[in-house]
Amino acid sequence: xxxxxxxxxxxxxxxxxxxxxxxxxxxxxxxxxxxxxxxxxxxxxxxxxxxxxxxxxxxxxxxxxxxxxxxxxxxxxxxxxxxxxxxxxxxxxxxxxxxxxxxxxxxxxxxxxxxxxxxxxxxxxxxxxxxxxxxxxxxxxxxxxxxxxxxxxxxxxxxxxxxxxxxxxxxxxxxxxxxxxxxxxxxxxxxxxxxxxx
Numbered sequence: 497x498x499x500x501x502x503x504x505x506x507x508x509x510x511x512x513x514x515x516x517x518x519x520x521x522x523x524x525x526x527x528x529x530x531x532x533x534x535x536x537x538x539x540x541x542x543x544x545x546x547x548x549x550x551x552x553x554x555x556x557x558x559x560x561x562x563x564x565x566x567x568x569x570x571x572x573x574x575x576x577x578x579x580x581x582x583x584x585x586x587x588x589x590x591x592x593x594x595x596x597x598x599x600x601x602x603x604x605x606x607x608x609x610x611x612x613x614x615x616x617x618x619x620x621x622x623x624x625x626x627x628x629x630x631x632x633x634x635x636x637x638x639x640x641x642x643x644x645x646x647x648x649x650x651x652x653x654x655x656x657x658x659x660x661x662x663x664x665x666x667x668x669x670x671x672x673x674x675x676x677x678x679x680x681x682x683x684x685x686x687x688x689x690x691x692x693x694x
Contacts, residue, residue: 517567525569525579529586531561536590543597543652551597552652558590559645587641588618594648598671606671613678614644620685628693635688639681647674 520528539554565583569575591614599607617639624630651670658666 513563513567514571517564517569517571520564520568521572523568525565525574526582528561528565528568529579529583532558532565532586532590535561536593540593540597543594544600546601548652548656551594552649552656555594555645555649555652562587562590588615591641591644598667603665603667603671606668606675610671610675610678613675613682614639614641616682617641617644617678617685620682620689624685624689624693630692635685637681637684637688639678644674644678647677 535554535558539551539558542548542551542554545551562583565579569579592611595607595611595614598610617637618641621635647670651667651673654670655666660666661669
């Protein structure tokens with residue numbers, strides 16, 4: 497799944513986002529990143545209201561903005577260390593607000609476990625970097641943020657048309673799938689870290 501998401505992201509960047517990024521050279525990449533905050537808060541609010549079509553729309557918009565900031569930075573040679581940090585930090589905030597919406601709408605247990613598993617994927621890599629600088633190497637694992645976002649969006653889309661699968665809530669099923677994928681990714685990164693830190 498990680499490879500598929502990566503190839504899809506690269507194709508979209510080359511075909512769509514980098515050309516747009518070139519035209520938005522007058523904007524600061526960090527100011528574009530900051531636009532993600534109100535969009536993901538609104539998305540989380542609509543998740544809380546169980547208005548899944550609008551939640552899906554605003555998650556999609558926040559994802560577009562999230563890709564544009566990097567495109568503007570790369571296309572116009574505006575990449576900075578803080579910009580990279582701010583973008584990664586914002587990714588966690590985006591995910592937090594969306595899953596918070598699920599938690600407040602009646603899926604507290606599923607959302608809590610999903611967000612814990614999601615953050616562990618990121619921490620497994622970040623903690624290894626704190627011990628030994630590893631550079632920009634590829635960490636082979638499933639459950640990266642783009643894939644988790646795809647799972648969330650697919651869950652919302654399916655829920656619009658099929659709220660329940662037999663006696664189970666489609667939202668609950670989606671959150672458990674997200675948890676399972678993120679947990680597997682965390683385990684993969686743990687053993688990858690063990691090998692490179694040895």
